[in-house]
């Protein structure tokens with residue numbers, strides 16, 4: 001690069017930014033339901049095993065690669081081995097797909113902060129669900145691809161992209177660090193108030209019982225263990241290139257493993273807190289509808305945009321709950337979005353050898369335009385759903401598996417990386433780490449990948465037409481690999497230093 005590579009000005013800011021990336025929509029709308037579905041309180045056991053045996057070891061692997069080779073994902077892998085560059089581009093393209101739809105969800109959440117005050121969904125005869133699908137997103141009955149724009153989605157999405165681009169242009173210290181230093185404390189305060197308020201709602205205790213009651217029988221089911229491993233990869237944002245990129249901005253003398261433990265602990269604490277808040281609110285919803293918590297428990301888009309609006313309409317001080325909940329989604333989402341974008345920006349900045357501002361603008365503006373063309377439309381929800389299923393849940397598993405095999409068995413790099421981790425770290429890694437990353441990691445990832453391929457082949461995803469899944473699901477996942485190969489063949493700028501730093 002033409003100017004000196006930035007570093008996080010303090011360890012605290014690195015940790016805060018890494019937590020900002022890890023704590024995302026997944027912590028709030030995914031973890032509570034995954035835990036509930038897979039043994040409730042008993043899920044804590046596979047969850048802890050997954051964190052200790054795969055999540056943290058692979059987090060350390062990302063840190064080691066980024067910090068040792070001091071580059072974006074493609075540059076770091078290339079410096080490790082010329083032929084490994086393509087792995088970095090694969091991650092860049094996965095991040096590109098996630099970024100274009102993540103921005104849409106953040107924009108929806110921002111609009112729902114406002115709707116929580118007006119309770120706009122009360123006027124729809126079909127309630128919050130009807131409002132979300134018909135009034136807000138104007139989802140078409142039939143799955144086609146069209147460009148009918150929906151104004152109330154387009155405008156907030158435009159705002160999200162504007163904010164994200166401003167942060168990205170400002171760089172690691174003035175942009176990423178500062179955004180996290182503002183958004184993360186806000187997120188934590190808002191979320192704590194939300195959880196306390198939810199716990200005092202009538203019926204909350206039933207929700208908490210449903211969430212925590214352990215079902216130890218579940219531990220005999222391999223799919224429960226797979227769910228724990230799958231969730232933890234996603235939740236810690238390992239193998240997306242994000243942690244490689246962020247750790248490349250850490251000062252040379254850094255406590256890598258100590259920081260990793262702090263990030264993992266913070267991420268899990270936030271998830272557990274979310275489990276309490278979400279299930280307390282669902283307990284209230286069940287109490288109000290005179291039904292059981294099992295009846296109303298949902299995750300993801302259904303939880304955020306259908307169940308929560310219903311709670312907002314019925315609860316005392318419901319608007320406060322709504323603003324806190326959707327505001328939390330916005331801040332948690334934004335800090336994750338910028339970490340995803342940094343993977344893309346850093347990669348092109350390295351490859352082209354440009355300065356921060358021109359590199360950032362020439363990458364993020366096209367990304368924003370693609371996102372704005374596809375998602376604020378009447379077919380945006382279908383696209384989002386399919387892309388999430390194929391790229392975020394399936395493509396990333398394949399990518400992670402290839403990376404651990406290449407770095408471990410393929411290139412035999414684990415001893416070297418372990419040595420690097422131990423150079424400045426407070427907690428040392430040893431043979432255990434190499435066994436976990438080289439053996440347990442690939443085994444768990446391979447198992448989940450085979451599982452995932454089988455389910456995706458067996459049923460048309462979400463009942464979408466075959467051509468739709470073919471193009472936007474399988475086609476998209478395959479196109480990313482082809483795209484990564486092409487990008488890796490493009491020559492680097494003469495200014496890029498390709499040798500081992």
Ligand code: PHE
Nearest residue numbers: 022024025026027235237336
């Ligand atoms: N770790 C984030 C979460 O738990 C999700 C995420 C994955 C964000 C990959 C960015 C990239 O929500």
Ligand code: NA
Nearest residue numbers: 022023024235
């Ligand atoms: Na997370």
